[in-house]
Amino acid sequence: MKTAQAGTLESSDILITVVPQEAGSGIRIEIDSIVSLQYGEAIQAVIADTLAEAGVADMLVKAMDRGALDCTIKARLMTALDRARANGGNV
Amino acid sequence: MTIRRSMLFIPGNNPGMLQNGGVFGADSVILDLEDAVAPTEKDAARRLVSMALIHADFGKSEKVVRINPLDCNGSVDIAAIVPCRPDAILLPKAQTAAEIRDVAAQIAAAEAEGQEPVKIIALIETPRGLANALEIAEAHPRVVGLALGAEDYTAGLGATRSKEGGEILTARMLLVNAASAAGIDVIDTPFTDAADDEGVAEDSVLARKLGFKGKLAINPRQVDVIHEAFSPSSKEIGWAERVIEALAQAEAQGSGVCSVDGKMVDAPIANRARRTLEVAKILGLKMGDK
Amino acid sequence: MINAIGREIPDAIDNYGAVKPFDGAFSTLPDMQRKAPAVKTIRPGQSKLINGLEEAFLRIPVKDGMTLSFHHHLRNGDAVVNEVLATAAKLGIKNLKVALSSVFPIHAPMVEHFKSGVVTGLDTNYMSGPVADAVSRGALAQPVILRSHGGRARAVECGQLKVDVAFIAAPAADKCGNLNGVSGPAACGSLGYAFPDAEYAEHVVAVTDHLEPYPLSPISIEQTRVDYVVKIDKIGDPKGIVSGTTRITKDPVQLKIADMAAKVIKAAGLIREGFSFQTGAGGASLAVAHYVRQMMKSADVTGSFVLGGITGHLVSMLEEGLFKKIIDVQGFDLDAVRSITSNPDHLEVSASFYANPYNLGCAVNQLDCVILGATEIDTDFNVNVVTGSNGVIMGGSGGHCDAAAGAGITIVVANLLRARLPIIMDRVLTATTPGETIDVLVTERGIAVNPRRAELRAQLEAAGLPVMDITELKAIAEKMAGVPKSIPLGDKVVAVVEYRDGTVLDVVRQVM
Numbered sequence: 001m002k003t004a005q006a007g008t009l010e011s012s013d014i015l016i017t018v019v020p021q022e023a024g025s026g027i028r029i030e031i032d033s034i035v036s037l038q039y040g041e042a043i044q045a046v047i048a049d050t051l052a053e054a055g056v057a058d059m060l061v062k063a064m065d066r067g068a069l070d071c072t073i074k075a076r077l078m079t080a081l082d083r084a085r086a087n088g089g090n091v
Numbered sequence: 092m093t094i095r096r097s098m099l100f101i102p103g104n105n106p107g108m109l110q111n112g113g114v115f116g117a118d119s120v121i122l123d124l125e126d127a128v129a130p131t132e133k134d135a136a137r138r139l140v141s142m143a144l145i146h147a148d149f150g151k152s153e154k155v156v157r158i159n160p161l162d163c164n165g166s167v168d169i170a171a172i173v174p175c176r177p178d179a180i181l182l183p184k185a186q187t188a189a190e191i192r193d194v195a196a197q198i199a200a201a202e203a204e205g206q207e208p209v210k211i212i213a214l215i216e217t218p219r220g221l222a223n224a225l226e227i228a229e230a231h232p233r234v235v236g237l238a239l240g241a242e243d244y245t246a247g248l249g250a251t252r253s254k255e256g257g258e259i260l261t262a263r264m265l266l267v268n269a270a271s272a273a274g275i276d277v278i279d280t281p282f283t284d285a286a287d288d289e290g291v292a293e294d295s296v297l298a299r300k301l302g303f304k305g306k307l308a309i310n311p312r313q314v315d316v317i318h319e320a321f322s323p324s325s326k327e328i329g330w331a332e333r334v335i336e337a338l339a340q341a342e343a344q345g346s347g348v349c350s351v352d353g354k355m356v357d358a359p360i361a362n363r364a365r366r367t368l369e370v371a372k373i374l375g376l377k378m379g380d381k
Numbered sequence: 382m383i384n385a386i387g388r389e390i391p392d393a394i395d396n397y398g399a400v401k402p403f404d405g406a407f408s409t410l411p412d413m414q415r416k417a418p419a420v421k422t423i424r425p426g427q428s429k430l431i432n433g434l435e436e437a438f439l440r441i442p443v444k445d446g447m448t449l450s451f452h453h454h455l456r457n458g459d460a461v462v463n464e465v466l467a468t469a470a471k472l473g474i475k476n477l478k479v480a481l482s483s484v485f486p487i488h489a490p491m492v493e494h495f496k497s498g499v500v501t502g503l504d505t506n507y508m509s510g511p512v513a514d515a516v517s518r519g520a521l522a523q524p525v526i527l528r529s530h531g532g533r534a535r536a537v538e539c540g541q542l543k544v545d546v547a548f549i550a551a552p553a554a555d556k557c558g559n560l561n562g563v564s565g566p567a568a569c570g571s572l573g574y575a576f577p578d579a580e581y582a583e584h585v586v587a588v589t590d591h592l593e594p595y596p597l598s599p600i601s602i603e604q605t606r607v608d609y610v611v612k613i614d615k616i617g618d619p620k621g622i623v624s625g626t627t628r629i630t631k632d633p634v635q636l637k638i639a640d641m642a643a644k645v646i647k648a649a650g651l652i653r654e655g656f657s658f659q660t661g662a663g664g665a666s667l668a669v670a671h672y673v674r675q676m677m678k679s680a681d682v683t684g685s686f687v688l689g690g691i692t693g694h695l696v697s698m699l700e701e702g703l704f705k706k707i708i709d710v711q712g713f714d715l716d717a718v719r720s721i722t723s724n725p726d727h728l729e730v731s732a733s734f735y736a737n738p739y740n741l742g743c744a745v746n747q748l749d750c751v752i753l754g755a756t757e758i759d760t761d762f763n764v765n766v767v768t769g770s771n772g773v774i775m776g777g778s779g780g781h782c783d784a785a786a787g788a789g790i791t792i793v794v795a796n797l798l799r800a801r802l803p804i805i806m807d808r809v810l811t812a813t814t815p816g817e818t819i820d821v822l823v824t825e826r827g828i829a830v831n832p833r834r835a836e837l838r839a840q841l842e843a844a845g846l847p848v849m850d851i852t853e854l855k856a857i858a859e860k861m862a863g864v865p866k867s868i869p870l871g872d873k874v875v876a877v878v879e880y881r882d883g884t885v886l887d888v889v890r891q892v893m
């Protein structure tokens with residue numbers, strides 16, 4: 001897996017960067033959101049759940065959020081993971 | 092009957108537009124994986140559109156997805172999108188009946204057990220596609236409509252596209268002809284100047300006169316104008332009601348022939364009247380002017 | 382104590398004065414006399430023209446603790462407030478209270494004056510930019526008093542806001558202090574918000590960059606109330622004062638909302654002879670005017686007047702004959718300036734005429750309909766236009782609660798979701814306009830009608846509009862976005878939100 005990115009900084013979107021970590025490192029999620037006070041926890045949860053569903057155990061996820069809904073966050077994260085897997089995804 | 096007065100394109104890689112796609116009241120929304128999406132973002136758009144189909148509320152709008160052509164990863168689109176239960180797939184640059192059958196087979200393979208069958212609308216935007224319009228229309232039971240993509244079509248001819256549309260009149264008529272012969276829906280090309288409200292109104296009125304049942308829209312502000320042009324007017328509904336009444340009377344009297352407004356009512360006229368009333372009923376329009 | 386809209390307000394607020402709780406939109410009646418300033422005289426031949434603001438300060442003289450007032454007609458192009466305060470700082474004056482009818486990003490230097498103690502009090506109707514941020518973070522020890530435009534006029538006229546010196550930025554003046562807003566490089570149109578200050582301040586200093594020979598014409602503010610006339614190089618930057626033309630939004634969702642709002646107006650039976658209305662100056666509010674214009678043309682109807690902040694679109698409607706008159710308290714663009722200068726049917730009025738509840742009738746009372754915005758609205762229809770979703774001050778009533786109280790039908794237009802944030806709350810963070818004066822909420826996904834207006838709801842439903850309970854709309858938003866967590870706030874009261882009658886509607890607390 002390689003570092004990869006998906007999404008944009010447009011309103012209602014989220015820019016997600018996934019940085020694969022060494023086995024055993026665990027999940028780290030860093031969120032910078034325009035609605036962090038209201039939805040920070042919710043964003044954290046969607047990202048964590050999506051990683052778990054995808055069977056990803058060791059990953060750094062950096063998210064710059066512009067008010068994306070859960071389904072958008074999930075879609076962007078899954079795209080980033082696909083790109084990471086596809087060797088040399090977008091950075 | 093599915094009414095498709097307006098079919099509104101929504102760019103597939105734009106979450107803000109996808110989540111709002113249902114507020115404009117279009118009869119259909121077309122979530123676009125093809126021309127609206129940059130080549131490097133096709134994967135991202137596929138994911139977003141899949142999620143939107145499952146989670147977004149499109150109200151009463153029919154959910155259509157324009158996939159990429161089969162030779163540009165259209166198969167990957169079909170495999171990802173069909174399980175998310177769109178109502179129809181819009182196939183761009185449709186050229187042959189064989190392609191349609193291929194797409195239909197791929198859709199069938201991707202459908203879940205008991206899933207409502209996903210329909211196909213063929214976008215005719217090449218000279219070969221137009222030449223093959225009737226066989227495309229009849230290629231498979233899943234095909235429910237033909238649509239015209241005049242920008243690419245005129246480019247294919249080497250002709251100049253204009254607002255008045257003289258250069259696409261033949262294409263329009265051939266398409267309406269093929270769709271009518273096959274008994275399926277037919278949708279006109281978009282009016283590409285989004286700022287010209289009068290222009291889209293005029294173009295829509297013309298398209299309806301030529302026999303189109305609806306029009307592709309590239310901007311939400313076109314939706315209401317298009318609906319105005321493609322909805323039966325009070326006068327038309329009134330005429331249709333009189334035709335049905337006259338037919339009923341003629342039948343009761345055992346007479347095979349009747350006329351309305353000095354014109355004989357034969358089968359095509361009767362069908363037209365029936366269709367008008369069905370559309371009016373679906374749209375919840377009131378009784379006509381007699 | 383709990384006031385009439387259920388907001389918890391302190392019984393006493395330091396550095397504010399007696400707290401009279403909001404008791405209903407029309408419940409609190411006046412019980413005071415107007416207090417006029419001291420009578421003055423001037424001899425023939427005596428000149429008012431003085432060299433520079435410093436001289437004005439020395440002559441008055443401006444002392445520690447005084448209240449200096451300003452209007453906001455130069456908006457984000459204003460230079461006068463900054464120069465006056467810089468002069469105060471230079472002369473070592475402290476503890477000034479600034480009564481500026483609206484604060485814009487251009488007034489950022491005021492934050493330094495907060496720190497240095499030159500300015501320790503602020504009284505305003507709207508705040509945006511660095512000053513608003515600083516206030517939200519507790520930069521001032523005294524709470525800011527947030528009023529409506531009508532409420533400020535009332536406060537000045539009835540003695541609750543005593544102005545020591547009114548600095549009136551005047552695009553055009555003559556040597557005797559006659560003033561108008563329509564000539565000169567910084568022309569801004571109507572000077573409506575300056576009128577009460579001119580009438581009731583103890584001292585009035587006109588600040589201009591454009592002197593014309595005596596007598597100036599037209600005259601908006603008369604020489605009889607002006608103490609001094611100061612000429613400076615530039616009172617403001619025209620680009621920040623008026624926009625070239627105010628453009629209607631192109632955002633399809635905003636246009637959809639505006640179109641629905643126009644349909645509400647039509648379904649309520651308002652598209653008829655003599656119709657009058659007011660809209661906001663941007664976004665969906667302004668776009669409503671566009672759709673209403675089309676409806677009036679189709680119905681061949683002539684309206685009576687449009688009111689409030691005037692843009693080129695409203696001027697076009699006047700010139701097309703769709704409306705008979707414009708009542709103008711503030712101009713927003715060059716078309717508004719042009720029209721007020723040349724068209725006798727385009728009237729300049731004072732803030733008091735516009736919206737003061739404590740006089741024998743203000744113009745908002747004559748409105749059939751007003752279109753307003755909101756940052757939040759709650760299930761009781763109370764509206765917030767003061768604080769953003771993160772608790773920082775980014776606005777203020779302006780004329781919001783005035784027009785809402787006066788208009789026959791008050792329509793709030795807003796996106797149900799702004800990016801992820803739902804606009805409908807159980808309780809707004811800060812109440813600016815009480816729900817009893819808000820009739821309809823129009824969003825892109827549906828329309829809610831205040832239960833007080835059952836007949837109006839029936840009319841809208843009969844017209845086939847998507848009407849639903851406000852709680853249903855809230856549920857739709859929360860289903861899409863999730864339920865937002867409340868934001869944590871500090872205890873310190875940084876601003877007091879007064880209703881137009883001077884009662885306390887709510888308080889703004891410090892952001893953490």
